[in-house]
Amino acid sequence: HSQKSPLPASNPFPPVKSKLAVAGFHAAVTEGRTAGLEKSPFTGAFFMTGPVSTQSARHMNDLLFNRLMKKGDYNLISPDQVREVSTDIISTGKSSLNDMATIQEIGKALEAELVLAGYLYRWQEREGTEYSVKEPASVAFELCLIKSDTGEIIWKGSFDKKQQSLAENLFYYRLFFSGKGKWMTAAQLAEFGLSEMIGSPNPGGNPVGPNQ
Numbered sequence: 001h002s003q004k005s006p007l008p009a010s011n012p013f014p015p016v017k018s019k020l021a022v023a024g025f026h027a028a029v030t031e032g033r034t035a036g037l038e039k040s041p042f043t044g045a046f047f048m049t050g051p052v053s054t055q056s057a058r059h060m061n062d063l064l065f066n067r068l069m070k071k072g073d074y075n076l077i078s079p080d081q082v083r084e085v086s087t088d089i090i091s092t093g094k095s096s097l098n099d100m101a102t103i104q105e106i107g108k109a110l111e112a113e114l115v116l117a118g119y120l121y122r123w124q125e126r127e128g129t130e131y132s133v134k135e136p137a138s139v140a141f142e143l144c145l146i147k148s149d150t151g152e153i154i155w156k157g158s159f160d161k162k163q164q165s166l167a168e169n170l171f172y173y174r175l176f177f178s179g180k181g182k183w184m185t186a187a188q189l190a191e192f193g194l195s196e197m198i199g200s201p202n203p204g205g206n207p208v209g210p211n212q
Contacts, residue, residue: 018113021077024061027052028119047121107148118143130182137186138162159193
């Protein structure tokens with residue numbers, strides 16, 4: 001079967017009534033490893049990668065789960081519950097959920113019809129302040145909604161952005177003004193991307209993060 005989703009990545013996250021295991025984000029490139037071009041094991045899309053800390057991945061998983069909780073209408077299994085099961089399933093020394101069969105096995109073990117899983121490919125912090133930067137923040141991530149029984153991807157979303165000024169790109173006005181005209185941290189930029197992908201519990205609000 002194909003792992004490609006028939007739906008465009010711009011589709012909003014769908015309402016689902018089935019039990020949903022939120023595996024969440026995993027670092028594609030952990031700290032200490034060399035950055036480069038990485039191919040998604042789920043969709044085949046390519047991303048420029050950079051080292052991602054465990055703390056950043058956990059922060060994003062907390063945001064993701066809380067956002068889904070606030071949206072309601074989801075029968076959710078938390079990332080912590082998924083992690084407990086996955087440690088028994090993933091072979092010793094394997095650090096990421098990069099195999100569709102493993103994702104399916106986790107979903108079946110939790111009796112969840114669907115699994116939401118993805119990767120953080122890049123988490124580059126800004127160099128400078130919120131008013132003046134040498135290098136703006138840059139983040140990239142991908143999420144897929146996967147059927148446990150078949151491995152079919154029924155929804156996918158991705159965000160791959162470096163913040164730019166209005167002078168550089170007028171099309172970035174929404175992103176720029178979401179940060180109230182300031183240069184965002186990586187956490188703020190990532191939260192903006194998650195709002196675009198999943199929907200925001202506080203529409204129009206300013207993305208915030210632990211490093212603002």
